[in-house]
Amino acid sequence: MSAACLSKRKGFSWVDILAILAILAIVAAIFVPHLTGSNDTAKAKVNNHNKAIINAAVDRWYVEKGAWPAEDLSELSSDPTYFPNGMPTNPVDSSTYRLNPTTHYVD
Numbered sequence: 001m002s003a004a005c006l007s008k009r010k011g012f013s014w015v016d017i018l019a020i021l022a023i024l025a026i027v028a029a030i031f032v033p034h035l036t037g038s039n040d041t042a043k044a045k046v047n048n049h050n051k052a053i054i055n056a057a058v059d060r061w062y063v064e065k066g067a068w069p070a071e072d073l074s075e076l077s078s079d080p081t082y083f084p085n086g087m088p089t090n091p092v093d094s095s096t097y098r099l100n101p102t103t104h105y106v107d
Contacts, residue, residue, distance in 0.1 A: 043091040043092050044092065046091045047090055047091055047092050050088045050090070050091075050097065051097070051106045051107075053088070054073070054076070054087075054088070054097055054106045055105045055106055057076055057082045057083070058076070058099065058104060058105060058106075060082070061075070061076060061082070062104075068099070068104045069099070070099075071098055071099045071101055072096070072098055072099075073087060073096075073097060073098065073099065
């Protein structure tokens with residue numbers, strides 16, 4: 001190619017831009033569902049961790065007090081030795097945890 005041909009071309013053509021946009025759209029279509037799914041997975045794992053922590057506190061309460069705490073966990077949440085930063089809430093639906101009246105644990 002001569003120098004005259006190269007100097008006429010300045011920037012990207014519409015075909016170049018459309019090809020780049022198509023590639024970006026394909027990449028986004030692949031990765032966006034994975035990113036949103038990982039957020040739900042993380043919330044579910046935190047929810048399971050919160051339940052385990054609360055159930056361990058319920059066991060400790062029973063050993064120390066000789067009785068199960070209230071089903072709404074108000075006794076545990078009001079005692080700073082159990083949850084000094086406050087009772088955790090369910091990260092999946094922002095609800096408060098409650099004890100199952102039969103098993104005396106958070107399900």
